[in-house]
Amino acid sequence: MHAPLLLGCDFSSSPTKRKPVVMALGTQRSGRVVLSKLEKFATLQAFGEWLAQPGEWTGAFDFPFGLPRELVEQLQWPLDWHECMLHYASLSRPQIRDTFAAFCNARPVGSKFAHRACDHLAGSSPSMKWVNPPVAYMLHAGVPLLLDAGVHLPGLRQGDETRVALEAYPGLLARELIGNRSYKNDDKAKQTPERLIARKDLITALEHGQTRLKLRLKLTHAQRDMLVDDASGDCLDAVLCLMQAAWGAGQGGPRFGLPARADPLEGWILSA
DSSP: OOOOOOEEOOSSSOOSSSSOEEEEEEETTTTEEEEEEEEESSSSSHHHHHHHHHEEEEESSSSSSOHHHHHHHHHHHSSSHHHHHHHHHHHHHHHHHHHHHHHHHHHHHHHSOOOOOOHHHOOOOOOTTTSSHHHHHHHHHHHHHHHHHHBBBTTTTTTEEEEEEEEOOOHHHHHHTTOOOOOOOOSSGOOOOOHHHHHHHHHHHHHOOSSSTTEEEEEHHHHHHHHOOOOHHHHHHHHHHHHHHHHHHHTTTTTOOTTOOOOTTOOOOOOO
């Protein structure tokens, strides 16, 4: 019997050859997650075409699957998740930026952004944030690809149950293992020895299974060197998402580890 395919995705809303979408593929057996390979996509179209292929997998994706209910209600957008996402996808990025900026400008200092229920638990940025990091644009680029591919989105939208897509956040698992130490940076000038050591410590902790997910990462020497040497952290983030996918797959359907209280408009971050 073959082990089901797992995937973890480090996403970019504007991928390029230099900064592609990175996908870690692997399998799980007896609590060991084996990394088989990394796939890279320089365009959203190429990534979408991969997702739309027939297959059998459980994947964890590093972009938000929903907007804060408070925001959606105030903007009087549809309260049904699918209708809300179709409306959101119809907007341009400048329209999103201007709409969200107006929302924030009308609110008091210290509570400019609306948050989802899972954001506080996961320590993630609000999904309406359009800069540093631009997760609002990641949602805008990513969710339509999942909808077009017809994948199953537990708690949000019924789809092809052989391809299960779950929202992940690599920072949640990284913080559990190395605290608030920074392990990556896209800026070459900020790719310091301290961040290199943090990546090594993070990978070692994953290999030893030092997480509440109770899973151990299995790497070859070459894979380990590659993850250590990738100072951007994109490949390592994809692997962190792969670990979260393995945990979700282990929890099984219909919710794959998502709590019953998860808001069907906002979505939920896996293992938060």
